[in-house]
Amino acid sequence: MTISSICNKIFxxxxxxxxxxxxxxxxxxxPYKEGSIEYLLFKKNWIDAVQWHLEDIIRDPEIRPEEALKIKRRIDRSNQDRTDLVELIDDFFLEKYKDITVAPDATINTESPAWAIDRLSILALKIYHMQQEVERxxxxxxxxxxxxxxxxxxxxQREDLSLAIDQLIADIEMGKKYMKTYKQMKMYNDPSLNPVLYKQKK
Incomplete structure (x- = not known):
């Protein structure tokens, strides 16, 4: 199975x-073995599914402000968890292809495999919920x-993105493209980087 087929099945x-x-x-x-790519993909999509519905709940015009704030904090934590999972998925690919000989004219992609897979996970949720709308x-x-x-x-879009992901992985396997990852460094979640937070300590 291609990586996109595995992703789409699990998502x-x-x-x-x-x-x-x-x-x-x-x-x-x-249901998957901890540490496997399948385990990470399941966990990734579950985080996305929960956050999807938190985003729905927080838009209730009758929601109490204190409840909305609590959910907003939860969404912030979920975003960090989502980012952490994407980086773990990229770590999987970095380890898998660490011994590939990169061609002298190899190029880098605009996004890593895991960030493309992240979009595939969100697409699974969009498709599910749009199908629900069609059946109303x-x-x-x-x-x-x-x-x-x-x-x-x-x-x-899912068909095109799946093809692009498989082509990217194939190019990495052949040394035609190479991976570089950059940690997202979300500053607003870091008490030492968010001025609203670190100024409170003074």
Whole structure:
């Protein structure tokens, strides 16, 4: 199986699994061996699924301000967890291809494999929820038609992104492209880098 096939399979299964609970506090049972790429992919998509629904909840116009703040803090933590998972997935690829001989004319990609895979995970959620919209029985014909068109675009986007990921991995395997990763260094989460936080200590 190609890496994109593995990703899409796990992302689809994980998204479906989340919706068996449809609960942002549900605790999943990751079916894959800890440390494997499959384990990381499952964990990645679960984080994305939970955050997707937290983003829905926080937009409730009737939400109490204190509850909204609590969810905003949770989304911030989730974003950091998501970034950490992406970097772990990139570490997997760096280790896997560390002995590849890089061609003298090899080029670097605009994004690493894991950040492209991150977009594939989000696409799985977009496709799932757009499919739910297409199947609604309480929506207008105009709404359903617009959603069918959007779903078609999302499916094409997943096909194109999957192909691009597989081509990138193939190029890395052949030494035609090489990987470099940069830690995201999210400054607002770091008490020593966010001035709002470190000024409070003075």
């Amino acid at each position: 689809n299964e994980t998204t479906e699994h989340y919706h068996e609970f449809d609960d942002v506090d549900a605790i999943p049972q990751n 029985t309480d929506a207008t014909a105009e709404h359903l038609q617009k959603c069918r068109m959007k779903l078609s675009v999302l499916l094409q």
